[in-house]
Amino acid sequence: MTTDDTNLSAGDSRNERKPAHVGFLLIPDFALLAYASAVEPLRAANRLSGRDLYRWSHVSIDGEPATASNGVSIRADHAVGAQMRFDYVIVCAGGNPAVFHHAPTFAWLRNLARHRVRLGGVSGGPYVLARANVLDGYRFTIHWEHAPAFLEDYPELDLRRSLYEIDRDRLTSSGGTAPLDMMHAVIAREHGSELALAVSEWFLQTHVREGAGPQRMPLRERLGISHAPLLRVVGCMEQSLENPLSREELARTANVSLRQLERLFRHHLGRSLGEHYLGLRLDRARDLLRQTSLSVLEIALACGFVSASHFSRGYRRRFGHPPRAEREPLAGKALR
Numbered sequence: 525m526t527t528d529d530t531n532l533s534a535g536d537s538r539n540e541r542k543p544a545h546v547g548f549l550l551i552p553d554f555a556l557l558a559y560a561s562a563v564e565p566l567r568a569a570n571r572l573s574g575r576d577l578y579r580w581s582h583v584s585i586d587g588e589p590a591t592a593s594n595g596v597s598i599r600a601d602h603a604v605g606a607q608m609r610f611d612y613v614i615v616c617a618g619g620n621p622a623v624f625h626h627a628p629t630f631a632w633l634r635n636l637a638r639h640r641v642r643l644g645g646v647s648g649g650p651y652v653l654a655r656a657n658v659l660d661g662y663r664f665t666i667h668w669e670h671a672p673a674f675l676e677d678y679p680e681l682d683l684r685r686s687l688y689e690i691d692r693d694r695l696t697s698s699g700g701t702a703p704l705d706m707m708h709a710v711i712a713r714e715h716g717s718e719l720a721l722a723v724s725e726w727f728l729q730t731h732v733r734e735g736a737g738p739q740r741m742p743l744r745e746r747l748g749i750s751h752a753p754l755l756r757v758v759g760c761m762e763q764s765l766e767n768p769l770s771r772e773e774l775a776r777t778a779n780v781s782l783r784q785l786e787r788l789f790r791h792h793l794g795r796s797l798g799e800h801y802l803g804l805r806l807d808r809a810r811d812l813l814r815q816t817s818l819s820v821l822e823i824a825l826a827c828g829f830v831s832a833s834h835f836s837r838g839y840r841r842r843f844g845h846p847p848r849a850e851r852e853p854l855a856g857k858a859l860r
Contacts, residue, residue, distance in 0.1 A: 543570075544611040544714070546580040549629070550590035550598060551652060553619030558647040559592070561703035562614055568723045569711050577715060581608065585626055593618045604632045614644035618699070621648030622673050622815035630656040640693065646706075647699030654678050664696040665689045672808055673815030676826065687733055705733045749792045753778035757785065758800070765805050768828040771797060806842050809835065813850040820847050 548563060566578040584590040587603030602608060605628055613636055617624065633656035637643060645653045650666040651674060653659050659678075665686045666674055674683060688697040688706035697706045704727060712720035724732050743755050757778045760769060774797065775782040789797045809827040812818060818826070824835035839847045 543576045543579045545609060546578055547583050547602075547608070547610040547613040548580060549583045549604070549613055549615045549633075549649075549652075550592075550600070551615065551617040551621065551624055551629075551649070552585070552591060553593045554590065554616040555618030555647040555699055556592040556594055556596055557701065558618065558649075558697070558699040558703055559616040561701050562616070562644075562646050562697070562707060564727065565704060565707035565711060565723050568726045569715065569719060572722045572726060573715065573719055581610075583613070585629055604629045610636065610641050612642045612644060612695075614646060614695075615649035615652045616646055617648035617652050619648070620815055621651035621670060622677070624652060624655070633658055642693040642695065644695040644697075646697045646703050650674075650696045653694075653696070654681060659694065662694040663689050663691040664694060665698050666696065667699040669811065670815065672811050676812065676816050676818060702733070704729060708732050747793065751788060751792055753780060754785075754788045754792055757797075761801050761804055765808050766826055766828055768801060768805070802838060803842065805829070806839055809839065809847070810843065810850060813847055823847070 546563075546566060548559060550559065563580060566580060569577050581601040582590070582598055583602045583604060583606065584600035585604050587600050589597040589599050591597045604626075613633070615633070629652070633643065633653065637656075637658045643653060643658055645651075645664070645666075647667045648670050650659065650664050651670055653664070654674070654677075659681055661682075663682045663684060665684045665688060668685065671683065671685065686698070687702040688695070688709070690706070690709060695706060695710065697703045704724070708720045708724050708729075711723055721732075743758055744750055747755070747758065749755065757774050760774060760777050769777075771782055771785075775785045778785055778788070780788070786797055789795060789800060793800055795803075805827040809823050812823045812826065813820075816823070820835070821832045824832050827835070829835035829838070836846055839845075
C-alpha cells in the first residue's frame with residue numbers, strides 16, 4: 525500500500541487547531557472490536573498529548589441506540605442526516621453489510637463527500653461506502669469475509685486485500701484490530717510519529733503493521749501443516765474456485781504424482797484432494813448466498829459447478845439443507 529496523505533495534513537500546525545471531530549456511523553450489527561480499535565486510539569492520543577486533539581460523536585440511522593453484532597448497544601448522539609460539522613465520518617459495519625439498503629444513509633454520505641469530509645470504513649463499512657457511490661476512483665480494502673460478495677457486486681472498483689488503505693480523503697480498514705494500525709498512521713501524519721508510537725505502546729502494540737500487510741494468517745498456520753508442495757496446491761485451489769484446476773494440474777504444481785498428492789491430502793488434512801477442493805468451493809458459495817442477490821445458478825457457476833442441480837446436491841450433503849435455505853433468515857433484514 526502506498527499512502528497518499530494529501531488531505532491528511534501533518535505536523536505541528538494541527539496542534540493549534542480545535543479538535544478534529546470524528547463521527548462514527550454505527551450500522552446495525554456493526555463489529556464492536558473494529559469500532560473500538562478505531563475510537564480508542566483517539567482517546568489515547570488526547571490523554572498522552574495532554575490536549576484535546578480529537579472529539580467524537582456516534583451516529584445511527586435513526587438516532588436510536590445502535591446494536592453491535594454481539595448485542596452491545598451504544599447510545600447515538602445524532603441520526604443520519606444531522607447538520608453537524610465533521611472532519612471525518614467512519615462507517616462501522618459488520619454482520620452482513622451486503623443486505624444493508626438505507627437510502628437516507630447513502631444520500632448523507634454523498635453529501636458529506638461533496639463537502640470534502642474525509643470518509644472511512646472499517647470491517648464491512650467499505651461496503652456501505654460503495655453502496656453510496658463514494659469509493660469510485662479510490663483505493664480501499666474490506667474484511668476478507670466480505671470480499672467475494674463485494675467483488676461480485678462491484679467488480680470495477682479498486683479493492684485491495686490489505687490491512688488498511690489511506691487514499692487521499694478515504695481511509696478504510698479490514699476490521700478486527702487493523703484499525704489500530706490505520707489510526708497509528710493517521711495520528712502520525714497529523715501529530716507526529718512520536719505521539720503515534722506512544723499510542724501504540726499504550727495498547728501494547730509491539731509491532732505496528734504496514735497497511736499492505738496480509739489480512740489472513742499464512743496457510744501454514746491456518747492449516748497447521750508445513751509441507752511446502754501441499755501448501756502450494758492448497759493456495760492454487762483457493763485462487764481457482766470459479767475455474768477449478770484439474771487433479772493433474774494440481775499434481776504438477778506440487779511436482780509429485782497424482783497418487784502421491786492424494787496420499788499427502790489424506791495424511792496431512794484427513795480428506796481427499798477432491799473433498800478439500802469441493803469444501804472450499806461450497807464454503808465460498810455459502811458466503812455468496814448470504815451476502816449477494818445472485819441467483820443460485822449464478823453462484824453455482826461462480827464457484828465452478830456445471831449446473832444448479834449439481835451444486836444443490838453437493839450443498840445439501842455438506843450443510844444439510846438446500847442453497848435457497850441460506851437466504852430465508854435474511855428475509856426482512858435489509859433496511860429500505
